[in-house]
Amino acid sequence: MTNAMRLAFAVLLVFSVLAFSAVEYRDGKVIFTFKTDVKANVVYLAGTFNNWNPTAWPMKLVDGVWRYEIELKPGRYEYKYVIDGKNWKEDPEAPAFVDDGYGGKNGAFVLTPEGKILPPDGASKQAGVSTGKSYELNPKRMDTIFVDPDGYVIIRFYAKDAKYIFIAGTFNNWNDKATEVYFIEDGWWEAILELQPGIYEYKFVVDGKWITDPNAFAFVDDGFGGKNGVFEVYREGGKLKVGAPRVAITPAEKLEEVKVQGIKPGLSIVDGKVFFAVKNDRAQEAYLAGTFNSWNPTALKMKLVDGYWTASLQLSPGTYEYKYVFIIGGNQVWQEDPNAPSYKPDGYGGKNGVFKLVSKDGQLIIEGIEEQAGGLPVKGKYEFDYTFKLDQSKYLVGSSTMGKLTLRFEPVKDSFVELTYAGASISKATLKFDLGNFTLGMHYRTPWSLPVGGSSTGLVVGYKIGSIQFFGGLGHESTGLPWAFGVGYKPVEVYVGHRYFDEDNYSIVAYVELDKPIKLSFTGLYNFNNTYYLEAAFETEQFGVNAYFDGITIGLGGFLDLSGKILEIATEYDLYYGDFLISGSYELTEDLVLDAGFEISSSYGLSIGLTKFFEKASVRVGLEMGDILNPFQDSYLKISGKVSF
Incomplete structure (x- = not known):
């Protein structure tokens, strides 16, 4: 197979996998797709829409995926799959979950008049339950969302020239006129919501224009090329709290930027x-x-x-x-x-x-030796996470199951396609073509590797002239075109962007890294709405220290090499709420690592885990307690791991 044919195959692979989704709305119909490793002669769809009849709606098997299409009126629905008419199976990629009354979960969703598939209010009440969506933490936010002393969720929004504002979301079926936002002072507006525990998505409607909250705890794809704000309401220590979804994954990992000079790969x-x-x-x-x-x-x-x-x-x-x-x-x-x-x-x-x-x-x-055939240049890994809630009478109750498959296809050197599946649907993808001094990349629901996280979906180009590297990036949003431009000349990199590093503002990013006599780095982000993020780190062979500050949260961590065994510690303090978190890990042996964490907020949380490493796999068993004074109120046993192949 020629390199050109391999690259063409890679592109086709990307577009072919984007077609899957667990529950979606298309051409006036709701489409259910279900993939199972269990041998099945037939799979049926049962739910509130057909009085839970286990054999009324047989699904069709298309390319290894069971599929059913049905016209439904706008409303709230619950469902399950029934294998061979006997074995009831929940959809691991359902938009949300609710208790089925028998110790399990039903898939649940709301179909809006506009054809959106959304999680119902109050669904996914237990921590760790998958909503089938990928959340992106917002490290650059101001603290504008909290629970007041009366138990109401308060969301504040700045719009000094607005005439009227409403808030719409999954809590009011996305009604853009149902929930008014009130002006308080100095350009600030305030929404007051009475909510039960659950994960909620939302946007503000400012003078008729839909606006994403730049200070949301996290973001999620809105299905139209933009983002919804998202938060989770949960109980801790008997009180309501609000924060980022506790299953959220930050895409803004602080990665080392590549600067190649003199070293031969x-x-x-x-x-x-x-x-x-x-x-x-x-x-x-x-x-x-x-x-x-x-x-x-x-x-x-x-x-x-x-x-x-x-x-x-x-x-x-x-x-x-x-x-x-x-x-x-x-x-x-x-x-x-x-x-x-x-x-x-x-x-x-x-x-x-x-x-x-x-x-x-x-x-x-x-x-070298005579090369032996090794098959297609495809590798991957499978990650799993099983969560069980501790119950005083039943001891353990199944809470959630999550699995993720990542595949990487590298047809030629430094050019690859990497795809991550969540069930039958793709959750993120990266495509990179390295043509010497020129690099072309596309990314879907995962930011490109930069000193700070940028747009999650878009197109990037890179060009190198000698020791100078240039970067250009375009994001994807329905309300505008995010962009960024950067230049790097060792040891400094500088980037500017509009709506690329921040939802609605211009931004400046600076990154400095020194390797001698010790490894030292500094990252700075400033947004033109006066929000910022600062991070500094230094490292030697024996120890390292890093710290960050975003105006609200202070973080400090590091590692220490103790005769070949690594001790890592991380701390975080919230200046607004006074919450404190400390966590760490220690290598007991070469293939056994102990980790623990302790949190002080309105309650005292504790986590402890043990990870066993194998040649191409690892397994972790951990216990998480939301409040050590009430061990059965919010405690979970978690078994997670990964297998590489």
């Missing part, structure tokens, strides 16, 4: 040692594993030097196999070296890098 001999260098601009940490260290995934930590993850080993002549282990968003991702001298099948559908170290005339030389 792949393997080389430096000072009589084998020198490994690889580029990965998405990784927060990197390790080297191979036959030389019994494939231990965390024994040999790599250093980030000039944009390359590097390691140096003293090895005797012989033949060795190896892989890199990247830590991306807290997940362990095994990856073959794209610049390895040769390859060998790894036994799991992928390839290991292979090299032969020989001595000639007193000099070490790296040679």
Whole structure:
């Protein structure tokens, strides 16, 4: 297969997977799709729309996915799938969940007159229940949402020239005239909502124009190319609280920016040692594993030097196999070296890098071996999370199950497609073409790798002239065109943007990184609405410290190498509410890590977990208590893990 054919296949793969969704509205019909690994002769759709008849509506099997289309009137619906008319199964990708009265969950949604599929009010009351949506935390927000002493949720919004404002959301079926927002002072308006625990989406309607709240706790795709604000109301210590959805994942990971100067990717001999260098601009940490260290995934930590993850080993002549282990968003991702001298099948559908170290005339030389076929250049990982609520009478009650599959197709060096599925639907995707000095990329529901998070969906281009790197990015929104431009010349990068780093404002981003004598970095973001984000970090081989501040929250953390065992600690303090959080982890052995956390707010929360690492997998068992004084009120047992292949 030629490189051109592989790239064409990659593009087709991206567009083909975008077609799936668990429940969607199209051409006047609600379309249900369900994919199961359980062998089934037939799957039926049952719910409030057909009086829960388990055999009335048989679904059709199309390309491995069960499908049913039906015309429904606007309203609230609950449903389940019935395998072979006997085995009732909840939809893991339902828009929301509600208790079915038998210890399980029904899928639930609201169909609006405009054809939107939305979670019902009060659905997904228990923490950790998947709504089938991907939330993006908002690290740049002002603190404008809180619960007042009477238990009402207050949302404030600044619009000094507005004549009238309403708030619409899942709590009022998106009625743009039902809930008025009241003017208070100095351009600020205030919405007062009486809400039960649950996850809610919303927008403001300002003089008839729909506006996303720039100070929302988190954002979620609105289905029309824009974003809704989203928050969760929950009980803690007997009181109502409001915050970001507790299943939210921040996309604004602070990633190391790649700056390549002088280092040759792949393997080389430096000072009589084998020198490994690889580029990965998405990784927060990197390790080297191979036959030389019994494939231990965390024994040999790599250093980030000039944009390359590097390691140096003293090895005797012989033949060795190896892989890199990247830590991306807290997940362990095994990856073959794209610049390895040769390859060998790894036994799991992928390839290991292979090299032969020989001595000639007193000099070490790296040679490849005859390459062996390893199948298609596709690798991936599967992540799972099972949550059980502690119950005083039943001990454990099933609460939620979540699974996520990530596939990466790399037809040619440094050009790839990476897709993440949540059930039958794609939750995010990245497409990158590296053409030497020119880079073209597309990203869907995941920000491009920058010092701070930008638009979640869009197009990016990069161009390098010598040591100067240029960046251009366009976002995607229904109400405008976000853009950003940046230039980098080691050790400084500067970016400017409009609605790219902040929902409605111009922004300036600066990033500085020094490698000698110690690794030191600084990140600064300023939005023209006077919000900001600052972060600084320094690191040596033995320890590191990092800190950040956004005007409301102070964070401080670091790590310490204790004779080869890593201790990590992170703290966070909320200046407005006075909430305090401390968490940490410690390597008990090379493949066993203990983690714990303690939170002081209106109650005392505690979490503790133990993670076991295997060659290409890990499993964590943890206990989370919302209030240690009431252990059965808000406590969960969680089993999570991932498998790479």
